[in-house]
Amino acid sequence: MDFLAILKQKSDLVEKELPKFLPPIDSATTPELKEYYEMFWDYPLRGGKRLRPAFCLLSCEMFGGNQQEALPTAVAFDLFQHWVLVHDDIEDGSDLRRGKPCLHKIYGIEKALNAGDGLHVKMWEALLANKAIIGPTKAQKIMQEFGHQLGLTVEGQAIEINWNMGGRWDVTEKEYLNMIEHKTAHYTGSTPLRLGAIVGGAKARELEILRKVGLKAGYAFQIQDDALNLAGDEKAYGKEIGGDIYEGKRTLMMIHLLAHAKKEKARILEIMNKPRSQKTPEEVREVIELMNKYGSVEYAKERARKYAMEAKELFDKKFTHVPGKEARDTISGLVEYFVTREK
Amino acid sequence: MDFLAILKQKSDLVEKELPKFLPPIDSATTPELKEYYEMFWDYPLRGGKRLRPAFCLLSCEMFGGNQQEALPTAVAFDLFQHWVLVHDDIEDGSDLRRGKPCLHKIYGIEKALNAGDGLHVKMWEALLANKAIIGPTKAQKIMQEFGHQLGLTVEGQAIEINWNMGGRWDVTEKEYLNMIEHKTAHYTGSTPLRLGAIVGGAKARELEILRKVGLKAGYAFQIQDDALNLAGDEKAYGKEIGGDIYEGKRTLMMIHLLAHAKKEKARILEIMNKPRSQKTPEEVREVIELMNKYGSVEYAKERARKYAMEAKELFDKKFTHVPGKEARDTISGLVEYFVTREK
Numbered sequence: 001m002d003f004l005a006i007l008k009q010k011s012d013l014v015e016k017e018l019p020k021f022l023p024p025i026d027s028a029t030t031p032e033l034k035e036y037y038e039m040f041w042d043y044p045l046r047g048g049k050r051l052r053p054a055f056c057l058l059s060c061e062m063f064g065g066n067q068q069e070a071l072p073t074a075v076a077f078d079l080f081q082h083w084v085l086v087h088d089d090i091e092d093g094s095d096l097r098r099g100k101p102c103l104h105k106i107y108g109i110e111k112a113l114n115a116g117d118g119l120h121v122k123m124w125e126a127l128l129a130n131k132a133i134i135g136p137t138k139a140q141k142i143m144q145e146f147g148h149q150l151g152l153t154v155e156g157q158a159i160e161i162n163w164n165m166g167g168r169w170d171v172t173e174k175e176y177l178n179m180i181e182h183k184t185a186h187y188t189g190s191t192p193l194r195l196g197a198i199v200g201g202a203k204a205r206e207l208e209i210l211r212k213v214g215l216k217a218g219y220a221f222q223i224q225d226d227a228l229n230l231a232g233d234e235k236a237y238g239k240e241i242g243g244d245i246y247e248g249k250r251t252l253m254m255i256h257l258l259a260h261a262k263k264e265k266a267r268i269l270e271i272m273n274k275p276r277s278q279k280t281p282e283e284v285r286e287v288i289e290l291m292n293k294y295g296s297v298e299y300a301k302e303r304a305r306k307y308a309m310e311a312k313e314l315f316d317k318k319f320t321h322v323p324g325k326e327a328r329d330t331i332s333g334l335v336e337y338f339v340t341r342e343k
Numbered sequence: 344m345d346f347l348a349i350l351k352q353k354s355d356l357v358e359k360e361l362p363k364f365l366p367p368i369d370s371a372t373t374p375e376l377k378e379y380y381e382m383f384w385d386y387p388l389r390g391g392k393r394l395r396p397a398f399c400l401l402s403c404e405m406f407g408g409n410q411q412e413a414l415p416t417a418v419a420f421d422l423f424q425h426w427v428l429v430h431d432d433i434e435d436g437s438d439l440r441r442g443k444p445c446l447h448k449i450y451g452i453e454k455a456l457n458a459g460d461g462l463h464v465k466m467w468e469a470l471l472a473n474k475a476i477i478g479p480t481k482a483q484k485i486m487q488e489f490g491h492q493l494g495l496t497v498e499g500q501a502i503e504i505n506w507n508m509g510g511r512w513d514v515t516e517k518e519y520l521n522m523i524e525h526k527t528a529h530y531t532g533s534t535p536l537r538l539g540a541i542v543g544g545a546k547a548r549e550l551e552i553l554r555k556v557g558l559k560a561g562y563a564f565q566i567q568d569d570a571l572n573l574a575g576d577e578k579a580y581g582k583e584i585g586g587d588i589y590e591g592k593r594t595l596m597m598i599h600l601l602a603h604a605k606k607e608k609a610r611i612l613e614i615m616n617k618p619r620s621q622k623t624p625e626e627v628r629e630v631i632e633l634m635n636k637y638g639s640v641e642y643a644k645e646r647a648r649k650y651a652m653e654a655k656e657l658f659d660k661k662f663t664h665v666p667g668k669e670a671r672d673t674i675s676g677l678v679e680y681f682v683t684r685e686k
Binding site: 090092114120124127137139154159162 | 518521
């Protein structure tokens with residue numbers, strides 16, 4: 001079976017597990033709670049690839065564990081993704097998420113913010129379910145690392161919001177990498193691989209390698225994601241094309257562009273400093289064309305490829321000995337997929 | 344020592360413990376994180392009575408436990424209060440919190456929402472610290488009940504926001520009590536008393552009594568809080584007087600008023616249905632005067648008194664046998680204080 005079919009299988013497994021942790025809509029005791037439960041289910045049922053939950057399940061299997069034992073942790077990664085996206089969409093003023101209006105665009109900021117908090121609580125309840133399945137020691141270890149990673153993600157978001165709101169355009173590549181390491185790389189690569197491995201019984205030095213692999217894979221994922229935001233197909237991608245430019249994000253492409261387009265720099269900043277609602281599609285296209293002209297998109301894609309290949313090489317070299325060969329090869333395939341995907 | 348002096352002592356103890364769970368501002372590695380850490384510390388350093396943390400510490404002592412063992416849980420209640428207030432202030436469009444502008448009024452909604460998420464994570468980290476102090480079984484039990492209570496609080500908020508945004512003014516007293524039971528009564532009374540008691544070694548039937556005592560005390564607290572919002576002294580209270588009327592909250596007073604002021608009902612709804620920014624101070628005063636005229640404030644205060652007295656009577660009767668007499672009497676005093684306080 002190819003790795004995308006396996007990814008789909010894992011995603012279905014996680015989706016089927018969700019009713020254990022999210023209340024069914026018809027269990028609501030008041031009309032107000034019915035709407036609230038509908039909000040819980042909205043993002044989870046929009047699909048999505050569920051890469052992080054899959055990493056978690058596969059990593060458990062790679063070390064010889066039963067993926068059933070990693071399922072509550074995989075669900076927690078899924079719920080994490082949903083509450084963070086709900087809150088990020090508010091903070092970034094986004095319009096679309098997976099091809100539909102963002103939750104706060106449907107229900108208003110007040111309700112969406114609160115529903116995000118509810119999903120956050122459900123995420124912890126999924127982690128608390130671990131104790132009965134894998135015992136108190138592993139369960140506590142997983143919650144501890146999950147909590148640490150959450151703290152980093154929120155810090156990464158704090159850094160990015162600060163740049164956006166403060167109008168800082170002199171962000172360096174090093175600062176950008178530090179930001180995405182906090183915001184994305186831990187929770188996309190390192191943490192799901194490590195926590196699945198803890199359930200599967202991996203040793204400390206194996207966990208350390210997974211940290212390195214996961215961070216590089218996480219960099220690759222985020223940089224590719226930013227590139228797709230500009231160049232991808234709107235329908236496949238599910239977000240508006242150029243959304244990051246509307247939102248004024250400091251991406252690797254933007255940092256590269258500002259460093260190279262000396263002549264057009266003032267014009268670029270003029271566009272980028274406009275609030276979202278005042279940027280025209282023509283202006284957004286103008287910035288994207290400059291990114292192509294100066295090779296900024298190609299530069300970013302090349303950096304993403306490099307990180308993905310480094311992650312894959314280290315992974316392939318260090319995990320020849322594991323019992324779960326198919327799971328291992330799927331992880332390896334997925335890391336490469338991070339930079340070959342079109343959505 | 345009187346119970347208010349003891350309350351102050353407990354509050355100081357919790358505040359002194361906070362640096363174990365919140366990063367010091369000067370530990371930030373970037374200017375962006377420095378601002379983010381400053382936001383963490385903002386609400387906690389505005390003071391506040393810390394009633395819930397005190398309940399938790401006292402309940403532990405009442406059953407013969409050492410309050411040091413309940414300290415991480417008490418800190419978790421404090422952190423809980425802060426992130427919930429940050430998010431509630433955004434959702435309610437509030438202006439003032441403890442006499443100063445709300446966090447989102449200082450830093451913007453984007454940053455404040457995110458900082459609230461960060462505090463939420465820190466709250467769980469405080470609960471995770473329990474294992475090393477009281478062992479995995481009690482620590483898990485506490486996290487489980489804490490998580491359950493969080494879920495109820497967010498549900499209560501969902502119900503209230505739904506009423507506010509949906510323009511529903513036919514809320515019944517029963518619906519109101521159900522809403523505040525979810526939103527406030529568990530986390531103000533029942534849960535801190537129960538979790539402190541779990542640390543202190545209370546038996547299941549004692550925990551069950553504390554649930555009943557705590558819920559009634561929690562009703563009393565919230566109803567009194569709503570009454571103070573109208574009639575209190577702005578300086579002592581730290582929020583704007585009549586803020587609930589500006590925000591359009593369905594309080595017990597409002598429900599009573601709408602049921603009794605047949606003649607003025609249309610006028611009241613005309614005022615209440617205006618958005619916050621379009622209500623004049625004169626209109627807010629007009630509603631408050633009608634609440635006084637129809638005895639709505641007195642009615643609510645009487646209900647609060649009744650719940651507090653029922654809670655206190657049950658508590659005093661059922662806990663004659665406990666080893667920690669001073670802690671017990673302080674809790675009893677605090678329950679009464681819920682309805683005698685002026686701020």
